[in-house]
Amino acid sequence: MRRAPRSLPDTAAPRKRRVPGARWIRPVAPAPPAAGAWPASAAPPAGSPPAGVSRVADLSLLPQLLVNGLVIGSILAIAGIGLSLVYGILKLANFAHGDLVILGAFLAFLFAVPLSGALEASGAAVGASLLAFLLLDLLWLKRLGLGERLVLLALGAPLVALGAFLVAGGRGGTGTTDLVLVQVTLLSAVFSVAALLAMDRLMWRPLRRKQATLLSLVIVSIGVSLVVRNGLQMAFGTGNRSFDRPTAVSPEVFGVLISEAQQAALVATVVVFLAVHLFLSRTRTGKAMRAMADNLELARISGVDVNREVMHVWVLCGLLTALSGVLLALINNNVMHVNMGLALLLPLFASVILGGIGSPYGAMAGGFVVGIAMKTAGLWIGTRYEVAAALIVLIAVLLLRPQGIFGGRVA
């Protein structure tokens, strides 16, 4: 019955665990990089010192690090949009955002590996429920009668289910192929959105009603972060999990190694940027969101249905966190770990505050700046202290321009 020598609440079981390849995520002891595992160190020029042992900067690595920084920045940019909008519109500094990103990755993993047999069925079910949700959301404005809604649902649901079947049916063999990856990302996005909407309904909306202060929202979000992170550990264990994908050889472009996953991340960022831009500038919902970020009360009296738009913010946030989570695992050599989310939190906040709270474009720009700053700073201060660069950027912004580059305005 003697107590354990360190009688501390030890929920964080993975204390000394090392994430292979995740060197930028969590500063760990220097590990010799596996060949082809992590492009930054996959094929360093001959004679380059192991990272962290010698602090002599080798400037020939700079182009590679710039690209790596861009890739990390694209993850931060995609994830940061949601954080920035939630921060700006709901006045909620969501300390659980990093954990939500990794939740997206783990949901994708869940469908890609343990549930891969049931992928078609779950795809169909999710397709149907997605359609139901979309229709219901559209109907919210149109004030249709119940009968009309039911008819619309009955017509639309089988169509989407069929579509999901068609998409899912194309996969052959085992392993997480590109197609499967797209499907599981969609599934993960749907479930992330569902989780965020449930959280909004159960916690954030009652707290908004009570006009809870910023402080209390921050503390509640810490609780959410604890629940999500430990819940993921319960479900998936404390070890590394990875998609069932072969390690591809990174192609070389102008002397810089860019893996397919990194290319995908960069392309995805461009697509997301365009989509978010069009959404915010062209659609009614997007305009309402920008109006709410500017001035919530003004938007409310101008006829914006605030509760509905808040739901839309969460939907956008869930879609983007799921996407960024999957991309994060992909560029990390398909490996994901529960603690990666929390490690993402500081860079995320740095990029959002740098870009100006509430500004999605600012968050994207800030994400790239912070990503590149972290990667290139690693050249001088060692890859294990990259997060220091994010902290320094954050402190510098807070001291010099606390309203951020974009001045806290949307667009």
Add this chain to the structure above:
Amino acid sequence: MRPPDAAGPRLLAAGRSIASGAAALLRWPLRLFEGREGREWRTVVLTLLIVFALMAALGSVGAVSTGVVVNFLVGLAITACIFSLLALGLQVQFGHGGILNFGLIAFAGLAAYVMGILWRHAGRGLADAIAADAALQAAVLAVVAAAAAVFAAPVAGLAVERFRPRAPTRLKRLAVLAAAGAAAASAVSLFLPLGVTQSRDAVILLGILLGIGAAVGLAFVFAMPAIRLREDYLAIVTLGAAELLEAFYRNEIWLTGGTEGILNLHNPITERALSNDAWQGFVDALDPNLRAVPLAQLLIAFLLVLYFFLLFEALIRSPWGRVLRAIREDDTVASAMGKDVNRFRLQALVLGGIAIAVAGILIALRTSTIFPGTYERQLTFSTWVALVVGGVANNKGVFAGAAIVLVALPELARNLRVLEEFGLQNIVGPGQGVAAGLILILFMMYRPHGLVGRKEELLFGR
């Protein structure tokens, strides 16, 4: 007119007054539980009793003897004291100062590591040098005396103000000086003669002082960029800085030993408890099952918690505390009244940081080891949960909160570990975190003032 034999009534009156005095003395513990403060104390004491009864029941399941249970409870009591001190520091910083410190573990870790690094790299050599050199001995004794005097002076001042508030100021000063001098003298006598063992104790004491100094420095570093900004920014900066320090402990193996940690710290508490015959005899007389070292740890941890609790209670009731709370409520108003908002906040950060640093040092001295995993963000979050459960803006709350969240919850989880034999790996450990998170969320939503917090001083969740 008086009857010649007045002895009877006089005796009667004397007896009556003695009886009423005795009755008052007997009622005095009950009087403690009257009124608002009393009700709060009642909740805290009741919580502690329930937690420790539960733990005693848990500990006695399958225990071979009562001695095992008693020692187990002593261990839990040490944990409770240390973590209460941790939460007390956070209470001053957040509950009264309104500073959202998510890097509180950095104060504890930094202090412990400064002490450990001093011992690891210079300890034995420095101790030998002190034992050999008279000049160094004088310097060390001077430091010991000064530290003891600084430590004792506030309590002496509090006692004087409490019991002789109307005394002339010169007398008060004299009393405080005398108390400080007495403390310094007794501390110096503890280290005399300055042999090898005492020199090692002195090195550890030096490390503790340096560690507390480092924590104060950290408070200044935290305060520099962010204290004049919004609370959420400070939260992010402190969280990031704590992460960075944690990475430092893990990676700078040449300095901190990395994940292996710092082992075999010289431990004055253990050494003196084992070598002091009077203490051994006292412990044996108390209960033959008790062991000398844990009881000494408990005594020291308890005295330190008591010290900081009394100090902070007095400070919070002082004009300084009222200004601090005014700043927490509305810093614009406070600064319009001519108060230097940033200075008060910095002082709250420093004072709370000292308490947290002492708690971190106690954690290290408990096992004479320092591991990076001990000083991790998990402990920060657990302490926050304990603070919210106990009640924000009320110093008493930390005892109840720490007992529930930092003692009972981990102990329950440890007892549920048997479930892992039935194929439920990864359930119990993370389950503890999930439970802590849910407790935090539910308390924030439905009882934001916690067990004994004050609704009218609530910072959030109206």
